[in-house]
Amino acid sequence: MLNLPGIGLMQGLGVVFKNMTRKRITEQYPEERLNVSRRTRAQELVWEPGRCTGCATCVKACPQGNIKIKTSVGENNKYVVDQFENDEGRCIFCGLCVESCPYEALFFGRSYERSKYKREELIADIDEMTAADKERSAYYRPDLYDELPEQTLLIYRKHKRIL
Amino acid sequence: MMTIPDVVTQAPLASWQLWDSALDSGWAIDNFWAHLALFAVGIIGFVLMVVMGFIWYERRLISVMQLRIGPNRAGPFGLLQPVADAIKVMLKEDIVPTVADKWVHFLAPIVVFVPVLLMFAVIPIHEGVGLIPDLNIGILFIVAVGSIETVAVFMAGYGSNNKYALVGAMRSVAQMVSYEMPMAFAVIAVVMVAGTLSMQGIVQAQSIPFALLLPMAFIFYFTCALAELQRTPFDLLEAESEIIAGYHIEYSGMKFATFYLGEYGGAIAQCAIITTLFLGGWKGPILPPVLWFMIKLFTMFGVIVWIRAAWPRVRIDQLMGFAWKYMLPLSLINLLVVAIEVIILDGDAIRWWLVPVNFAITIGLMTAWAGMFKIGGGSESA
DSSP states (O other): OOOOTTHHHHHHHHHHHHHTTSOOOOOOTTTOOOOOOTTOOOSOEEEOTTTOOOOOHHHHHOTTOOEEEEEEEOGGGOEEEEEEEEETTTOOOOOHHHHHOTTOOEEEBOOOOOOOSSSGGGEEOHHHHTOTTOOBOOTTOGGGGGGSOOOOOGGGOOOOOOO | OOOOOOTTTSOOOOHHHHHHHHHHTTTTTSSHHHHHHHHHHHHHHHHHHHHHHHHHHHHHHHHHHTTOOOOOSSSGGGTTHHHHHHHHHHHSOOOOOTTSOHHHHHHHHHHHHHHHHHHHTTOOSBTTBSSSTTOTTHHHHHHHHHHHHHHHHHHHHHHTTOHHHHHHHHHHHHHHHHHHHHHHHHHHHHHHHHTOOOHHHHHHHOSSOHHHHSHHHHHHHHHHHHHHHTOTTSOTTSOTTTSSOGGGTTOOHHHHHHHHHHHHHHHHHHHHHHHHHHSOTTOOSSSOHHHHHHHHHHHHHHHHHHHHHHOOOOOHHHHHHIIIIIIHHHHHHHHHHHHHHHHHSOSHHHHHHHHHHHHHHHHHHHHHHHHHOOSSOOOSOO
16 A cells, blocks of 8 residues: 555544444334343242242242242142242342252343332232243243244344435 | 626526526625615624534534434434523523633634624625625635634633633634645635636636645645634543533533534534635536535535544644744745746646646645654654
């Protein structure tokens, strides 16, 4: 390259001009969303009551002492879970409860818009943890991995331009 | 002897041609007050509308260059975003520091904006269309009025009674004063070739655009315009990505909006002056002249935005060194070259031959001068 003054500046202009022909890399967030990782440790727990035996291993594993479980003895001398709560405001989402569950009854969810107006609303109870619209993450549950949608990265996304 | 064009016998005219013939038949010019009122209101409206257009245009264009989208929520294509911004900034509280010099603080934004409006008085958007398009000292008037902005900047810094504002204002003033000189020399080169100070006369003298005939004057004027406007790469005093604001740190609400208006109004004014001096003003084939003027205006601003997207900003010592060591001597040499060309080689036929010659001289001189010294080298080892 010629060593003229200002050549570097002109090259800079050229790079920017080339950028004008490239596709955008940003998202229009509420309308367009990226898929999170299939193994995401997102901001909620999903509970499968059918598999749970009420053994409370998750409670013992929780470093925060965050999970609350109350059981009673039902028919055939089995535990019935009366209360199962996780305070998401104090949860650190370390995943030890999910990893420790011997019956694979506890999953991470894939939702990430979990903010609330009050702290009390953050306590997830049985109804919330078993809600039908919860998506299960494949974190520590490799069987789920293939069913989940592939993660989209900003740079690989296919674009439809919103003006 | 001027002949009045026979409008009736001609084919249907475009609106600008009707306007043209109306002017020729003395419709607007005869009545001084009507002319004044029409163009005063027209200029203010034009500046306000184009400022909003420029803000939108800059944000959208720079976001395309940065692989973003830019404002696209308010109105179609985000066109109403500047309106929303204007409403928001007008509703904000106007805070005046208790220790400020109230009157100077109050007057500074006005003194920034008024010279910008005054500049448009002598800029012709079409032959004979403008408040005073054929003022015989047109470009001198622009240079003189443009210098008032320096005072306003210092008023803002001094009146705020804030040490950062004052330091910022002093540096801004140093920058503007330094770059005014090579700017004036670039203008003189144009005036020598055109043989007139009138803006309309300069446009009429451009059988080829002066950007081609006087490339060095064009480059220098453009660089100085960037410095006068305090835009990238000379925006180190109000660098929004690094420091807060410079001289208008203590301004909020409507007064800040007026500064903003003055800044973008100044951008329009400088783009319009560059268009008039170097790009042939309203001249152009096929399209109506007013449209050509606007196209050139927006193209020039596009280049400014392009530079903002691409280039880093200079240091303060580089800034001053560039003005005094590089541009001032080179613009004087350029003046000498142009003077010789005007005396020896005048004539329309020879002008096209001068284009490559002048480009060669420009590149040669700039290369040679750049090799002669370094600006603000600094020490590399401890």
